[in-house]
Amino acid sequence: MFKRTFLIMMIFVALLMLGLSGCGAPEEAPAPPVSPDTEPPEEAVAPPAEEYPRSPIFLIVPGGAGGGTDVLARVVAANAGEHFQQPLVVRNVPGGEFTIGITEALQSEPDGYTLALTPSDPLVFAPHTVAPEYDLEDIYFFDTVSMGAAALTINPDLGFESVDELLAYARDNPNELRIAQSNLRFEMCIELLRDAGYEFVNVPFPGGAETTAAIAGGHVDISLTSVAAVQGLHDAGMAKILMTTVPDLVNIDGVPTIEDYPEMNEILGAIIDTPLGIIGPKGIPEERLQFIHEALRKTFEEDGFIAMANRLGLPAFHVGADAFEQQTRAEYEIAKRIIEQTR
Amino acid sequence: MLEAMMQAIPLIATIEVLIIMLVGIPMGLMLGAIPGVGGMIGVGVLLPLTFGMSPVPAMVLLIAIYKGALLGGSFSAILINTPGEAAAAATCFDGYPLSKKGYSKKALQASIFSSAFADLISDIVLIIGSFALALVAIRFGPSQIFWIIVFSLLMTGCLTGPNLWKGLLSIVLGLFLGTIGLDPLLGTPRFGVIPVLGRLEGLELVAVLLGAFALSEILLNVEKTKKGETAKQLEVRRSLGPSLSLSEIRESLKAFFIGTVYGTITGIIPGIGTSAAAFLSYALARQAYGGKSKGVKFGEGAIPGVVAPEAGNNAVSGANLIPLLTLGIPGSAIAALLLGALVLQGITPGPLIFINHGPVVYAIFILMIIANILNLIYGHLLIKPITKLLKGNPSIIFPVVVLISFTGVYSINNRLIDLGVLIAVGILSYFLRKGGVPVAPMVIAFILTKMLERNFRLSLSLSGGEFSIFTASPINQVLIGLCVIGLALVIVQRFKEKKLLG
Known part of the structure; x- marks a missing residue:
């Protein structure tokens, strides 16, 4: 028994x-969104002939x-x-x-x-x-x-007010500023900057969380992450976003976008998003x-x-x-x- | 803070929240108890359900599953040596021997009490000190985490068993297993003998754990059961046994304290993980008790050996939310899912979260505490039925456990190769255990290797190759001191134990 x-x-x-x-x-059967502003679902279209x-x-x-x-x-x-x-x-x-x-x-x-x-x-x-x-x-x-929009973020203690200041410093002091990032795309960006004469130290963190922790904790000078990963820190002044990308979609008050920096746009524009x-x-x-x-x-x-x-x-x-x-x-x-x- | 808490009450006192709590916790307990399926899968599957909810019920549903699963994982670890959750693996060491001797109830009670109370303390720490603690935690960069992991590895030295060489063999095997997969920094494949393995991010932790503990145990048992079991043995094995006595609880307080403190610290610092917390709490407790409690050796059914890892892994869960809420940094994969849920609710975690969303955050805090109390109650109700269920006839239980473990492991990444890993590690561990080689050091070394290498190399890329980064900051110096003390203690302990044995 x-x-x-x-x-x-x-x-x-x-x-x-x-x-x-x-x-x-069946558990994954998506629940229809119940947010108040959703219209009721439109009538289902008849499935194509072979019933796909x-x-x-x-x-x-x-x-x-x-x-x-x-x-x-x-x-x-x-x-x-x-x-x-x-x-x-x-x-x-x-x-x-x-x-x-x-x-x-x-x-x-x-x-x-x-x-x-x-x-x-x-x-x-x-x-x-x-x-x-x-x-x-x-x-x-x-x-x-x-x-996905990227954010170029710095440790506020560095005191740079704009991307131009950052780039000028990097040109005069090669391989001094350290950039934390966690994926190949941003590693490419660092290489492209190097080709253009701006040499940064690449610090490849294992994930977005660790990268954000590194910039918040002051272990690196700069980070390249998604905007969402650093927005909270930026709002509180613990990190400073110098530039965001995809200006049509993402905008943070008072933060310039990549289009405000033509040189940056030319170097990274094709690959950073x-x-x-x-x-x-x-x-x-x-x-x-x-x-x-x-x-x-x-x-x-x-x-x-x-x-x-x-x-x-x-x-x-x-x-x-x-x-x-x-x-x-x-x-x-x-x-x-x-x-x-x-x- | 008080004002925000008052505003939180109407958010909590709704039927919806009540129902979610009452249903979510047992659901989590069940998911946790099933080998290979953990809170992660539960939270992932239920995430879309929360899209239509308001923030408090949505977060409570996910947190209830998370907390329930953490406790549920230890049930199957204790009763059938099969960690239901990766975090419960260390609970096998003493939980399973206790249950084999017929003390299932004691072991389960020890696990439930220590889980719930450690979680509670960790939640209170979260509520009181979250932002300040988060600021301390982010001071721990790669070089500091490196030393924490070195310390952890040293402490596993005291789990090597009576024969040092066999213990070292086990550690070396673990280090080897840990290096398989993609290079943790460059992402290039390693050990391409089996190309698929070289391209993974590493062997799946749950597959390794289930192989090392559950599958090898079943293989060993298959041998034994063939010889037959007397009616008396069967009865002992299936009996619940007496409850915990007051003196046993008092004896275990030290282990509880160690687990809670260590788990909370590990939880606050992002990226160390629940399993490491549980193993280390166990190792530290073993050290603190001098290898045995009330005449029972650790590894043979000492109650503090259940209390420490359970307190350790549950204390992580509250503390994990500290960097998540206050800095937007998820400390674990499951915390990352919670972050996703939170953001979808329109709540951006960050230092300003208490100002912008105070009442919601405090409502979540209060409900976390209630979740712990429910965990305690449900856990107790489950002791009897689950023992009966899992202590049935081995000729039925073992095949079913194997089947479920395989399904569970497959369901994590939907990859067949993980099942290969499970089988290979299971067979390897079977032979190791037959030869008297302990598998625990192997598993711990496996968990720590990748973190050790990654943080070592990250530190060096931060410093431009200068080794001075490892000694530069005051935190590092304190940690080095701890490593030295730890090593000394382990060595002294070894000599003492040797004398005892000789």
């Missing part, structure tokens, strides 16, 4: 866990739970369900500087049931460093979801592609999505498939040049 109850319970637990791990998780989608669609996030990309993906998933007529299930596949998840997404069956939401980093930098099993030709680009977009494997049938494009477009128009993305500090920003692909290719070439030159 006891044995049977036990077995049944354990099987239940195992099933529950399979659900949790995302294999067809018939089961939940996986949205692979190549990083661990809790990162900026992960939370953005969950926001997208929560708002996309009704437009896809199936739940979008976020599936974290971290590792290998984001390449393991991207590999899985690109090697999946091109049936429209596996997509990925990712910063362009693993597409443009990783091919030159960790040699993943994919390249740009394997990718179908849907659209960008957001554009982080496009976050949705990609899939090549070879998805044309009607399904159209369906996904349409569903994404509607998702991005949701007030709930726009509001939540704004609060995350990753405002909605969509350039379209072609521009997304072009920008990725441009970043790829820059990264290739710098990495070949330094290694």
Whole structure:
């Protein structure tokens, strides 16, 4: 008697866990946003002929739970369900500087049931460093979801009032000021500055949290992070943001943007922003592609999505498939040049 | 502060919050008790549910799961030597032997009491001193964290068991396992013999823990059970045993104090982690008790050996929120998820959070304390059913535990390679344990290696290659002093124990 109850319970637990791990998780069925300003959902469009989608669609996030990309993906998933007529299930596949998840997404069956939401980093930098099993030709680009803005932040004790003062000091005192950063994109930026004659010491921290701690604790002079990571410290005067990027989306009172510094814009403008977009494997049938494009477009128009993305500090920003692909290719070439030159 | 607290009360006293608390905690306890599934997965899955909630209920739901899971993880560690959460691994050392001897109730009570009260103290520290403490914590840069980790590694020296060489072998194996994966600074692959492994950020911690403790234990038991178990042995194993006695509680106070203090400190400094806190609290307590309590050796079922790691890992949870709320710096992966939830609610963490969002923050604080009390109550209610459940017939339990562990480990990263790691570490640990080599030092060294290397190299890149950075600041000098004292204590202890044995 006891044995049977036990077995049944354990099987239940195992099933529950399979659900949790995302294999067809009904628990992940996105809750419709209930923010007061949301319109009631529009009538669902009739599904295309061969009834796609018939089961939940996986949205692979190549990083661990809790990162900026992960939370953005969950926001997208929560708002996309009704437009896809199936739940979008976020599936974290971290590792290998984001390449393991991207590999899985690109090697999946091109049936429209596996997509990925990712910063362009693993597409443009990783091919030159960790040699993943994919390249740009394997990718179908849907659209960008957001554009991650960067903040150039200094320790207020340094006393610089503007980027110009900082650059002038760096030119006269090479390899003195230390920049904390935590990803390859910002490492590229430091290399590009070096090429332009501004030599900083690169201190590669393991993550955004450690980078923020380093600038708050005065262990480094400068940090390159997302705006969201340092905004709280800036407001309290514990760190000073000298410049932000993506002026169309992100603005902090009294802080100039990269467009106010033409020289900086010329050196870093092409690479400092982080496009976050949705990609899939090549070879998805044309009607399904159209369906996904349409569903994404509607998702991005949701007030709930726009509001939540704004609060995350990753405002909605969509350039379209072609521009997304072009920008990725441009970043790829820059990264290739710098990495070949330094290694 | 008082005014903000008064304003917080209406935010708390709602039916919604009450229901969330009553449901969230047991849900967390359950998730925590399932091997491989921890608070992380629970919080991740429930995050989208909070999008439609107002800030207080949203945060309370996630925090209730987080806190419940931290306690739940120790249940399966004690009863079947299978840490439900990475943080509970150190609880296996003495919790499981206690339960094998038929003292499951004592072990579980020790774990529940110390978890809840350590958490409570850590929360109170958070409420009173958050901003000031955060300012101290950020003084700990890479070179300071380096010394903390050196200290931790030295203290594992006292877990090496009777044979020093076997203990060292275990540490070296752990150091090796810890270096597999991407270079922590440059991101280039290492140990490409198995290319997939070289490209990971490192072996998955939970897979290593479950392999080292649970799988090896099951393999060892399979051998034993084949020989059959007498009815008497079965009864001892399945019995709940008596409750904790007053003198046992008094005896354990020192371990509780050590765990709470060490856990709180570790929690405030971002980036050290819950598992390290638990292992180190255990090692420190073992040192403080001279290797045994009430005639029972550590590792053979000493109650302080359960109390210290449990206090240590739970004290991290409140303290973890200190840098999170006041500076926007998440101290752990789960804190990062909480940060995401907070930001989505329109609350930007930072030094001004108390000014801009005082009532909400204090409401969260008060509810954290209530969550601890609920943890205590629910934990007690669960002792009997969960013991019955997990102490069933091994020929059913073991396969099911293996199945669940595999599913759990897979669900963390959705990668098959983690299961390979689990099996390989399990088999390795099985042979090590058969040969009398302790696996705990291996696991601790594994956890610490990456942090050690990263902070060492970060310090040097900060100083431009000058080694003086390691001795320059007063904090470093104090930490070096601690390392020396620690090492001396470990050596003295070894000699004493040797005399006892000889």
